[in-house]
Amino acid sequence: xxxxxxxxxxxxxxxxxxxxxxxxxxxxxxxxxxxxxxxxxxxxxxxxxxxxxxxxxxxxxxxxxxxxxxxxxxxxxxxxxxxxxxxxxxxxxxxxxxxxxxxxxxxxxxxxxxxxxxxxxxxxxxxxxxxxxxxxxxxxxxxxxxxxxxxxxxxxxxxxxxxxxxxxxxxx
Amino acid sequence: xxxxxxxxxxxxxxxxxxxxxxxxxxxxxxxxxxxxxxxxxxxxxxxxxxxxxxxxxxxxxxxxxxxxxxxxxxxxxxxxxxxxxxxxxxxxxxxxxxxx
Numbered sequence: 001x002x003x004x005x006x007x008x009x010x011x012x013x014x015x016x017x018x019x020x021x022x023x024x025x026x027x028x029x030x031x032x033x034x035x036x037x038x039x040x041x042x043x044x045x046x047x048x049x050x051x052x053x054x055x056x057x058x059x060x061x062x063x064x065x066x067x068x069x070x071x072x073x074x075x076x077x078x079x080x081x082x083x084x085x086x087x088x089x090x091x092x093x094x095x096x097x098x099x100x101x102x103x104x105x106x107x108x109x110x111x112x113x114x115x116x117x118x119x120x121x122x123x124x125x126x127x128x129x130x131x132x133x134x135x136x137x138x139x140x141x142x143x144x145x146x147x148x149x150x151x152x153x154x155x156x157x158x159x160x161x162x163x164x165x166x167x168x169x170x171x172x
Numbered sequence: 173x174x175x176x177x178x179x180x181x182x183x184x185x186x187x188x189x190x191x192x193x194x195x196x197x198x199x200x201x202x203x204x205x206x207x208x209x210x211x212x213x214x215x216x217x218x219x220x221x222x223x224x225x226x227x228x229x230x231x232x233x234x235x236x237x238x239x240x241x242x243x244x245x246x247x248x249x250x251x252x253x254x255x256x257x258x259x260x261x262x263x264x265x266x267x268x269x270x271x272x
Contacts, residue, residue, distance in 0.1 A: 006174045010182045017186045017209050021193035026201050033205050040212050047223050049231055059238045064208060064245050071249045072201060075256035095195035099188050106184035110177055133228045134235065145239040152243030159250035
């Protein structure tokens with residue numbers, strides 16, 4: 001049963017990630033990103049991490065993808081003369097070569113190391129248990145994350161709200 | 173039960189596709205999306221290994237990574253909007269103000 005779900009959602013996640021890279025329209029990329037995030041949330045569910053699956057849907061699919069689509073709409077969906085500059089065509093093949101080497105090395109080392117047996121406790125990723133660990137043993141990192149979020153919020157407001165003459169152009 | 177290895181392989185492939193996107197695409201927004209995707213793949217390895225070892229520590233790390241990712245997206249998209257306003261392009265090859 002787990003095999004069926006793993007195959008289904010794994011293929012979905014892969015299709016989403018490839019779609020982000022190959023589609024020329026930035027809106028399509030954002031939607032493929034949504035597919036990838038949703039499939040990952042379902043994989044989390046298959047892995048027994050219910051809380052994280054929920055957080056994934058809320059944070060990634062809900063907030064981040066919406067922000068991306070907002071920005072694509074805001075800056076105009078320009079189709080940048082994409083896929084590496086024409087004067088350096090070898091760069092694309094170098095990137096593909098890097099990709100293949102990465103896959104080969106990762107696959108070889110994973111197969112050789114043999115992560116076979118999984119212990120897997122029953123419903124160990126439920127909200128209750130994650131919350132208990134988070135607030136007892138990981139309280140300080142949790143608080144630090146909230147401080148970082150506050151700093152990011154203030155920084156984003158300052159970045160976006162201040163109006164000033166464009167960089168590199170003389171002031172009128 | 174699916175062996176942990178397959179989850180790790182899937183995550184490695186998604187990560188590699190994201191890295192390929194960062195290398196090949198020139199649109200700053202798409203590069204940013206690919207970075208998010210790579211982070212997501214790393215999260216998948218964390219959750220798979222958390223199940224493998226039967227502990228919750230990996231899941232806590234993923235939760236913190238999600239918080240950092242949200243912060244990163246807020247700042248990064250602010251920078252992208254500022255960039256589009258000032259330079260009228262999102263092509264990272266054209267954004268070379270610091271080059272001499």
